[in-house]
Amino acid sequence: MQDILAITKALADENRLRALMMLREQELCACQVIEVLGLAPSTVSKHMTILRQAGLVQARKEGRWMYYRLPQRSAAKPVKEALSFVKANLAESVQAKQDDKKLQRVLSVDRELLCKNQIKK
Amino acid sequence: MQDILAITKALADENRLRALMMLREQELCACQVIEVLGLAPSTVSKHMTILRQAGLVQARKEGRWMYYRLPQRSAAKPVKEALSFVKANLAESVQAKQDDKKLQRVLSVDRELLCKNQIKK
DNA sequence: TCTATACTTCGCCACATAACGAAATGAAAG
């Protein structure tokens, strides 16, 4: 019960759903997620921790950068089902489409530049 | 997005997940849900309202009694998927099994007696 | 019509959660 509840609680927030949708197609660096969601780095960090603890997201640290991705083959059944649910039902949402667009722009910017600009703001 | 969020938020509470599991096999009267969950009637009423607004539960009033059931044929796709997720992943949980047991006892009691006893407590 | 009763709504309280900025952490670069 508690593992399922961790999943449903993790899904019960708009910004976390947006983050999961962004990770559909590719691994992303924290600063890229921060940029698209438009939230403070500390806030996004907390969201990603909640998603990770539910098993919905995996993370990998490379130097100063933290990369997030959806779990693949290895994921537990409830996790896979939850991610399928999210992907299937949000793909057509306005929010997901807007985020896709913004993400394309963000991905076209050099990552180091992106991070530095965030600091300045 | 908001409709999906209503669903995930509705699923993000242990007592609401328990209520959904109880409704798997049969329609139940409010007092029966109250009895198994062991919560105040007003609290259960609020939970059921949240489930109804997400479309996860349907209700029908018959005289003084309110009956709840899961939506069938008519349910929207996300609702069906969410309910499948819950059923598939909680069927084996300790909590669901305990609730099943308690529910069998509750169902064997005359409903009017059950309600009256709740008032007295 | 009056009472009993099944449920809901309201008002309140305690606690959880999301948000931010500041400070801490840790890895790379100078």
Place this chain on the structure above:
DNA sequence: CTTTCATTTCGTTATGTGGCGAAGTATAGA
């Protein structure tokens, strides 16, 4: 080894949520 900087942790605040009991609503029965 000091600085830079991407990210996390911490402390705080505002808002949301779950819980209860009391009062309200609506229906059945006397």
